[in-house]
Amino acid sequence: xxxxxxxxxxNLKVLNFLYDDPELKxxxxxxxxxxxxPDNKGAELAVVYHLHNLxxxxxxxxxxxxxxxxxxxxTATGLFSSANWMERETYDFYGINFIGHPNLKRILNVDExxxxxxxxxFPLEDQTRSDKDDEMxxxxxxxxxxxxxxxHGTVVESEKNGADEIIN
Amino acid sequence: xxxQHIKLPEGSIEKTTTTLNLGPTHPATHGVMxxxxxxxxxxxxxxxxxxxxxxxxxxxxxxHRPLYQITPLxxxxxxxxxxxxxxxxxxxxxxxLGVKTPKRVDYLRIIIMELAxxxxxxxxxxxxxxxxxAYTGFLYVMQYRxxxxxxxxxxxxxxxxxxxxxxxxxxxxxxxxxxxxxEKFLKEYPPVLKEFENLFxxxxxxxxxxxxxxxxxxxxxxxxxxxGPNLRAAGVDYDVRIHSPYSSYEDMQFNIPVGxxxxxxxxxxxxxxEMWESLSIINQAYRKVQEFKGxxxxxxxxxxxxYYLPExxxxxxxxxxxxxxxxxxxxxxxxxxxxxxxxxxxGNGELGFYLISDGGRTPFRLHFRRPCFIYYQAFEELTKGAxxxxxxxxxxxxxLIAGEMDG
Numbered sequence: 401x402x403x404x405x406x407x408x409x410x411n412l413k414v415l416n417f418l419y420d421d422p423e424l425k426x427x428x429x430x431x432x433x434x435x436x437x438p439d440n441k442g443a444e445l446a447v448v449y450h451l452h453n454l455x456x457x458x459x460x461x462x463x464x465x466x467x468x469x470x471x472x473x474x475t476a477t478g479l480f481s482s483a484n485w486m487e488r489e490t491y492d493f494y495g496i497n498f499i500g501h502p503n504l505k506r507i508l509n510v511d512e513x514x515x516x517x518x519x520x521x522f523p524l525e526d527q528t529r530s531d532k533d534d535e536m537x538x539x540x541x542x543x544x545x546x547x548x549x550x551x552h553g554t555v556v557e558s559e560k561n562g563a564d565e566i567i568n
Numbered sequence: 569x570x571x572q573h574i575k576l577p578e579g580s581i582e583k584t585t586t587t588l589n590l591g592p593t594h595p596a597t598h599g600v601m602x603x604x605x606x607x608x609x610x611x612x613x614x615x616x617x618x619x620x621x622x623x624x625x626x627x628x629x630x631x632h633r634p635l636y637q638i639t640p641l642x643x644x645x646x647x648x649x650x651x652x653x654x655x656x657x658x659x660x661x662x663x664x665l666g667v668k669t670p671k672r673v674d675y676l677r678i679i680i681m682e683l684a685x686x687x688x689x690x691x692x693x694x695x696x697x698x699x700x701x702a703y704t705g706f707l708y709v710m711q712y713r714x715x716x717x718x719x720x721x722x723x724x725x726x727x728x729x730x731x732x733x734x735x736x737x738x739x740x741x742x743x744x745x746x747x748x749x750x751e752k753f754l755k756e757y758p759p760v761l762k763e764f765e766n767l768f769x770x771x772x773x774x775x776x777x778x779x780x781x782x783x784x785x786x787x788x789x790x791x792x793x794x795x796g797p798n799l800r801a802a803g804v805d806y807d808v809r810i811h812s813p814y815s816s817y818e819d820m821q822f823n824i825p826v827g828x829x830x831x832x833x834x835x836x837x838x839x840x841x842e843m844w845e846s847l848s849i850i851n852q853a854y855r856k857v858q859e860f861k862g863x864x865x866x867x868x869x870x871x872x873x874x875y876y877l878p879e880x881x882x883x884x885x886x887x888x889x890x891x892x893x894x895x896x897x898x899x900x901x902x903x904x905x906x907x908x909x910x911x912x913x914x915g916n917g918e919l920g921f922y923l924i925s926d927g928g929r930t931p932f933r934l935h936f937r938r939p940c941f942i943y944y945q946a947f948e949e950l951t952k953g954a955x956x957x958x959x960x961x962x963x964x965x966x967x968l969i970a971g972e973m974d975g
Contacts, residue, residue, distance in 0.1 A: 401909060428790055430911075431920055433935040450909060450922070450937075454790070454804070457811050461909065482793030485945045493627075508620035508974060517628060524632055 426451040432486035434494040444468040475501040493518035599970030623974040630934040634899030643729035646972040649688035649915035656912035660921040674816035682846040688915030689839040692967040700777040722746035737869025782950040782962035783831035793942040796917030802830030808913040832965035
C-alpha cells in the first residue's frame with residue numbers, strides 16, 4: 401500500500417487534492433486513527449488516514465505527525481461525514497485536537513476522564529490493585545478471588561492457615 | 569388542586585418536544601447503546617447517540633499480548649460472526665509474517681467464513697422480523713444457526729466466541745462429523761431460507777414497515793463510510809471479497825447483490841440474496857476441498873513453526889517441538905517490523921485490522937476498523953423526520969452490534 405507523510409498544516413489540502421483530482425479520486429475514508437511514537441521527539445503523535453479509490457481500487461495511507469504538547473490537526477469532517485466519530489475516538493484515546501470539529505468530545509470513555517489512555521505512558525491497570533471496588537468482577541471487595549465466604553464469616557486466603565478453627 | 573401546587577420544570581411551557589431515552593437497555597436496541605430522541609408527537613426531530621457502554625479497551629490490551637492471544641479479543645467484536653473476525657486477524661498476522669497458506673486451508677477458511685456470514689445475516693434479517701412484529705421466522709431459522717454452531721463446535725470446540733483457527737491454518741483437521749453436518753446444512757437450509765423469504769418478502773405489514781424507511785443515497789452512504797450490505801443496498805457494488813481478494817476468494821464464482829434505494833427493505837433483500845451467494849460459495853469451496861487427494865487432503869495448516877503450536881504428542885517426544893511450544897506459549901518470539909492493513913468482508917461491512925510492529929513481541933499498535941462504529945453515526949440523518957417506530961427498524965436493519973461498536 402502506498403504510504404506517505406504530509407506536514408500537519410497541509411493535511412486538509414492534501415486530502416482535498418486527493419478527493420478532487422479527476423484521476424486520483426480518493427473519495428472513501430476507510431479508516432482514521434492515531435499512533436503514539438514516544439521516542440519520536442517533537443512529532444510524537446501521528447494521525448493515520450486510510451483512503452480508498454473505489455473506482456480504480458487503489459488504497460493509500462497518509463500520515464500526519466504532530467507534537468504531543470499542542471496536538472492540533474485540522475478536521476476532515478468537512479470532506480467526510482464518517483470522520484466525525486473516528487476523530488472523536490482519536491481525540492478520546494490520544495488527545496488530538498481536531499480544529500473545526502463540530503462536536504469534539506469523548507465517545508467511548510467517560511466524560512470525566514482526564515487523560516488519554518492509549519498514549520504509551522499509560523500502563524495497563526495493575527491486576528493486583530485493591531483500592532478499587534471491583535466486587536462485581538471477582539476481585540477486591542468482599543467476594544474477590546482468594547476470599548472464601550463461610551457461614552461463620554469471610555476468610556481471606558492469607559489468614560487461612562490460622563483460620564482453621566473458624567471454619568471447622 | 570390550587571395552581572401553586574403545580575410546579576413545572578423551568579422552560580417546560582415553551583418546550584414543544586418530548587425527550588425519549590431509547591436504551592441503553594431497551595429490547596429493541598439489541599445491544600447496549602443509548603439513543604436520546606427529541607420527539608414532536610411521534611416524529612423524530614433530532615437524535616443523540618451515546619455509545620461506549622461495553623468498551624473493553626481491546627486496542628490497549630492487544631499492545632501487551634503476543635499475536636496468538638489477540639484472537640480471543642477479536643471474537644468479541646462482532647460476536648454474531650466471530651469466525652470472520654478470527655480469520656481476519658490471522659490473515660493480518662500472516663500478511664505481516666509473510667506466511668503463504670496452502671489452498672486447502674484457504675478453502676476450509678472460506679467455508680467457515682461463509683457459514684459465519686449466513687449466521688450473521690440470519691440473525692439480522694430475522695430480528696428485523698421480530699422488530700416488525702413477526703416472531704415465527706426468527707424461531708424457525710434459529711435451528712439452522714444452531715446447526716452452524718454445531719459445525720463450529722466440531723472444528724474448534726466452541727460456539728459463540730469461537731477462537732477458531734490459528735496463524736497459518738486450523739488447530740486441527742475437520743473431522744468427518746463436521747463434513748456430515750456441513751452436508752446436512754447444505755441440503756436442509758436452502759428450502760428453509762426459501763420459506764423464510766416467502767414469510768417476509770411480500771408480507772404487507774413487513775413491507776409497509778420497511779419500504780422507504782431509513783433510505784440513504786449512494787453518495788451519502790459512501791461519505792458516511794458505509795460498507796457491506798448497507799452500502800450495497802444503496803447500490804454500490806463494493807465487496808472486499810472481490811476488490812481485495814483474500815483467502816483465495818478469487819477462485820470462487822459469485823455475484824454481488826445490490827439494491828437501489830438504500831432503505832431498510834433493500835438491506836433485508838440484499839442480506840437474503842447474500843445468503844444464497846454464500847451457500848453457492850460454500851458448495852464450490854466444499855467441492856474443491858473434496859478434490860484434494862492423498863497427502864494433500866490432510867493439510868490443515870501452513871508450515872510456520874514460530875507461530876503454529878506443534879502437536880502435543882511431538883512436544884513430549886521431540887526437542888524441537890518442545891522448544892517451539894515453550895517459545896510460543898511464553899510469547900518470546902520477535903515478529904518482523906512493519907505496517908500492514910488487512911481487511912475482510914465481515915458480517916456487516918469491511919472489517920479492517922491496522923497492525924504496526926516495531927520488531928517486538930507484541931504489536932506496537934493495533935487498530936480495528938469496526939464497520940458498525942463508522943456507520944452508526946449516520947443514524948441521525950437516517951431517522952430525521954421519521955416516526956419513532958421507524959427508528960427501531962433502522963436500528964435493526966443497520967445490524968448494529970454493540971460489541972463491535974465499542975471495541
